Amino acid sequence: MRHTITVMVENEFGVLSRVAGLFSGRGFNIDSLSVAPTNDETISRMTIVTRGDDQILEQISKQLNKLIDVIKVIDFTDGEAIEREMALIKVTAEESARAEILRIADIFRAKIIDVTTKSFTIEATGAPAKIDAILELLRPLGLKELVRTGPVAIGRGAKAWKG
Amino acid sequence: MKMTGARILLECLKLEGVDTVFGYPGGTVINIYDELFSFKDIRHILPRHEQAGVHAADGFARATGRVGVAIATSGPGATNTVTGIATAYMDSIPLVVITGQVPTALIGNDAFQEVDIIGITRPCTKHNFLVKDVKDIATIIKKAFFIARTGRPGPVLVDLPKDVQIATAEFHYPDSIELRSYKPTVEGHPKQIEKAVSMLLAAKKPVIYVGGGAISGDAAGELSALATKLHIPVTTTLMGLGAFPEDNPLSLNLLGMHGTYFANMAVTNCDLLVAVGARFDDRVTGKIATFAPHAKIIHMDVDPTSIRKNVRVDLPIVGQVKDVLGRMLKTVEECGDKIAAFHAGIEPWLVEIDGWKKKHPMSYKQTATVIKPQFVIQKLRELSESDAIVATDVGQHQMWTAQFFGFREPRTLLSSGGLGTMGYGLPAAMGAQAAFPNRQVIAVCGDGGFQMNLQEMATLVQNRLPVKIVILNNNFLGMVRQWQELFFDKRYSQTCMELPIDFIKLAEAFGAKGFQATRPDEVEATIKKAFETPGPVIMEFKIAREEKVLPMVPAGASLNEMVLNA
Ligand SMILES: Cc1ncc(C[n+]2csc(CCOP(=O)(O)OP(=O)(O)O)c2C)c(N)n1
Ligand SMILES: [Mg+2]
Numbered sequence: 233m234r235h236t237i238t239v240m241v242e243n244e245f246g247v248l249s250r251v252a253g254l255f256s257g258r259g260f261n262i263d264s265l266s267v268a269p270t271n272d273e274t275i276s277r278m279t280i281v282t283r284g285d286d287q288i289l290e291q292i293s294k295q296l297n298k299l300i301d302v303i304k305v306i307d308f309t310d311g312e313a314i315e316r317e318m319a320l321i322k323v324t325a326e327e328s329a330r331a332e333i334l335r336i337a338d339i340f341r342a343k344i345i346d347v348t349t350k351s352f353t354i355e356a357t358g359a360p361a362k363i364d365a366i367l368e369l370l371r372p373l374g375l376k377e378l379v380r381t382g383p384v385a386i387g388r389g390a391k392a393w394k395g
Numbered sequence: 396m397k398m399t400g401a402r403i404l405l406e407c408l409k410l411e412g413v414d415t416v417f418g419y420p421g422g423t424v425i426n427i428y429d430e431l432f433s434f435k436d437i438r439h440i441l442p443r444h445e446q447a448g449v450h451a452a453d454g455f456a457r458a459t460g461r462v463g464v465a466i467a468t469s470g471p472g473a474t475n476t477v478t479g480i481a482t483a484y485m486d487s488i489p490l491v492v493i494t495g496q497v498p499t500a501l502i503g504n505d506a507f508q509e510v511d512i513i514g515i516t517r518p519c520t521k522h523n524f525l526v527k528d529v530k531d532i533a534t535i536i537k538k539a540f541f542i543a544r545t546g547r548p549g550p551v552l553v554d555l556p557k558d559v560q561i562a563t564a565e566f567h568y569p570d571s572i573e574l575r576s577y578k579p580t581v582e583g584h585p586k587q588i589e590k591a592v593s594m595l596l597a598a599k600k601p602v603i604y605v606g607g608g609a610i611s612g613d614a615a616g617e618l619s620a621l622a623t624k625l626h627i628p629v630t631t632t633l634m635g636l637g638a639f640p641e642d643n644p645l646s647l648n649l650l651g652m653h654g655t656y657f658a659n660m661a662v663t664n665c666d667l668l669v670a671v672g673a674r675f676d677d678r679v680t681g682k683i684a685t686f687a688p689h690a691k692i693i694h695m696d697v698d699p700t701s702i703r704k705n706v707r708v709d710l711p712i713v714g715q716v717k718d719v720l721g722r723m724l725k726t727v728e729e730c731g732d733k734i735a736a737f738h739a740g741i742e743p744w745l746v747e748i749d750g751w752k753k754k755h756p757m758s759y760k761q762t763a764t765v766i767k768p769q770f771v772i773q774k775l776r777e778l779s780e781s782d783a784i785v786a787t788d789v790g791q792h793q794m795w796t797a798q799f800f801g802f803r804e805p806r807t808l809l810s811s812g813g814l815g816t817m818g819y820g821l822p823a824a825m826g827a828q829a830a831f832p833n834r835q836v837i838a839v840c841g842d843g844g845f846q847m848n849l850q851e852m853a854t855l856v857q858n859r860l861p862v863k864i865v866i867l868n869n870n871f872l873g874m875v876r877q878w879q880e881l882f883f884d885k886r887y888s889q890t891c892m893e894l895p896i897d898f899i900k901l902a903e904a905f906g907a908k909g910f911q912a913t914r915p916d917e918v919e920a921t922i923k924k925a926f927e928t929p930g931p932v933i934m935e936f937k938i939a940r941e942e943k944v945l946p947m948v949p950a951g952a953s954l955n956e957m958v959l960n961a
Contacts, residue, residue, distance in 0.1 A: 250517060253518055294702075303575055303576040
C-alpha cells in the first residue's frame with residue numbers, strides 16, 4: 233500500500249543521505265521525496281512516499297525513528313493528510329492544439345508560465361491524482377518534458393506539528 | 396583557558412573516564428599525538444594495524460561494559476577501521492572512534508589521504524560526526540559517548556579535521572547532554588509487563604531465549620532470578636552466552652545453527668517463547684516459517700526495530716531488559732500460590748526436555764591418537780581460572796568454544812557474532828587484557844583467522860599483555876571446509892592452508908613463548924605450562940583435521956532438521 237510519511241529532521245549536513253541510505257540499504261522503496269526547512273530553521277521536513285505491507289511500513293517508521301537526527305516520524309495513512317504536488321509540464325503547442333491545451337489548463341486551474349510559437353509550459357498544482365489526470369489529457373497532445381516535485385503533506389484539522 | 400582542539404579532545408576523553416585508547420598515528424592526527432606525548436592520564440596502546448586497534452577497543456568494551464576508544468589517521472588509517480567498526484555495530488558494542496581528516500579547506504578536493512569516512516561509515520555506525528569548528532569538539536564528544544553507550548549501544552565515529560585540532564578555543568565540557576531527537580531510555584510499559592507475566596504463568600511449555608542485549612543491558616541477575624524462580628529453561632545465542640550460567644540445570648545452552656539438540660527441540664516445541672534482548676538472527680531461527688511454530692512470542696528489547704523485524708510477535712515490550720525483567724520478577728513474586736500451580740503445570744515439559752538432553756547430549760569421541768578440538772576446549776575450562784575471559788576468532792573453533800566451554804558469567808566471552816569477523820579474536824583479547832591486567836585472558840583462534848591479525852603479537856609483547864593464545868590448528872579454513880564437505884561434494888576449493896606454519900618459531904620471533912601439542916595426552920600439560928608461563932604464549936594444538944561442528948542445522952532448514960552426526 234502507498235504511504236505518505238513525514239519526517240522531521242535536524243537541519244544538518246548529511247541527514248538526507250542518512251535517510252536515503254536507510255531506504256536503499258534496507259531495500260525499501262522511495263516513490264518520491266521532498267525536503268525543505270520548516271518555520272523553525274533548525275528543522276527540515278521531508279515528505280516521503282513509499283509503499284509496502286504493514287510490516288514493512290512499521291519497519292520503515294521504526295528505522296527512521298532510530299536515526300539520531302530524526303525528531304519525529306508521522307505516517308499519514310490515506311485520508312489523514314492533505315497532499316499537494318506541483319508539476320511543470322512542457323507540451324508541444326502547434327496551432328491546431330493550442331486552444332485545447334488552454335482549455336485543459338483552465339479546467340485544472342493550471343497556469344501557462346511560458347509560451348513560444350511551438351510550446352506551452354504549464355504549472356499545475358494539486359493532489360497527485362489531479363496531476364496524473366492533467367498529464368493523461370496532455371500526453372496525446374505531445375508532452376515534451378515533465379518535472380514533478382513529489383507531494384508534500386500536512387495533517388488535516390487544527391492539530392499541528394511544531395516546525 | 397584556551398587550548399588546542401587536540402588538547403580539548405584529550406580533556407574530554409579524560410572527563411569521560413577513558414583511561415586507555417588504542418590508536419595509530421599519522422599526518423592528520425599528529426597534533427593529537429603531540430598532545431598525548433605529555434598527557435599522562437591516558438594510556439595509549441599502539442596496535443600494529445588500525446583494524447586491530449578497533450577490535451581491541453571493542454574487546455575492552457565487551458569485557459568492561461565501558462565505551463572503547465580508538466584513534467586512526469585519515470585515509471588508509473580510517474578505512475582500516477571500517478571492519479572493526481562494522482563488527483562492533485553488528486554486535487551493538489559501544490565505541491568512540493576518532494579519525495583525523497584533512498583540513499576543512501581541502502575536504503572534497505581529493506587531498507592526500509582524504510577519504511569520506513563519514514560517508515563510508517554511515518551504514519555501520521550508530522551515528523557519526525564531522526567536526527567543523529573547534530568550539531564544537533566538546534559537545535560532539537559528549538554526544539558521541541552518550542549515543543555510544545545508551546539505548547542499544549553502538550559505535551560512533553568522530554571525524555576531526557587537522558585544522559580543527561590545531562585551532563584553539565575555551566574548553567568547557569558540558570555536564571549532561573539533551574538531544575531532542577534521541578531519547579534512549581524507555582521503560583517497559585506496565586500493562587505489557589503485566590500481560591507478559593500472565594502469559595508466562597499460563598504457559599505449559601515456556602522457553603526463554605536470550606541474546607546479547609541481556610549482557611549489554613546488564614540483566615543477567617534479573618534473568619537468572621526470574622528463570623530459577625519459575626523453573627523456566629533458558630537458551631542463549633552466541634552473543635548471549637554467559638548471561639545465564641551454563642552449568643545451571645535449566646540451561647539449554649546454545650540454540651540455532653550449531654545449537655544443542657535439546658535447545659532447538661525445546662524452541663520448536665514450546666508454547667511460549669520469551670525473547671530477551673535478541674534479534675531473531677537467521678543463524679538462530681533457521682527457516683523462519685517453521686521457527687517456534689506452536690509458540691506465542693514475547694519480545695523485549697531496547698531497540699524497537701528489532702521487534703517484528705523477522706518474526707511475528709504476540710507481545711512486544713520496548714524497554715531496558717534489566718528493568719523489564721526486574722519488574723516481571725516483582726510481579727511474579729506477588730503471585731503467591733499461582734507459582735506452585737505453574738511449577739506443576741510445566742513439570743511434564745521439563746521432563747520432556749530432560750529426555751531430549753539424555754537422548755542427544757553434546758558429545759564427541761576423543762581417541763588416543765588425535766586431539767579433538769572439543770577436548771581442548773573442555774580442558775581449557777577445567778584448567779583456567781573461574782573468571783577467565785575468552786575471546787574467539789571466527790570459524791569452527793569459535794563454535795566449539797561456544798558449545799563446550801560452559802560460560803557462567805556475562806562478559807567472559809568475546810566473539811564476533813553478527814559480522815563474523817575473522818581476525819577479531821587476538822586483538823579483542825588484547826583489549827580485554829589491557830582492561831584487566833590481572834585476569835586470565837585466553838584467545839581461541841583458528842590457524843586461518845590467527846593469521847589475519849597476528850601482527851598484534853608485537854603489541855602484546857611490547858605492552859606486557861599476557862594473553863594466552865590457543866590455536867586449534869586443522870590447517871584448514873575449517874568452517875568453510877565443513878560446508879564444502881557437506882554441501883559441495885568435498886571439493887575443498889581454496890580451504891586447505893597448504894603451507895604449514897611454525898607457530899612456535901613465530902611466537903619466538905615476537906619475543907613470546909610457544910608450545911605445541913600433537914597428541915591428546917599432551918593437551919593438559921601444554922595448557923598448564925602456558926598458564927604458568929608469564930607473558931603472552933601461543934599454544935598450538937594439532938587437531939583432527941576434518942572434525943566437524945555438530946549438530947548443524949543446514950542454512951535455510953528448520954531447527955529440528957539438525958544433522959547430528961554426519
Ligand atoms: C574476514 C573474513 N573472511 C572470510 C570469512 C569466511 N570464513 C568463515 S569461517 C572461515 C574459516 C576460518 O578458518 P580458521 O580460522 O582456520 O578456523 P577454523 O574454522 O578452521 O576453526 C572463513 C574463511 C570470515 N568469516 N571473515
Ligand atoms: Mg583452521
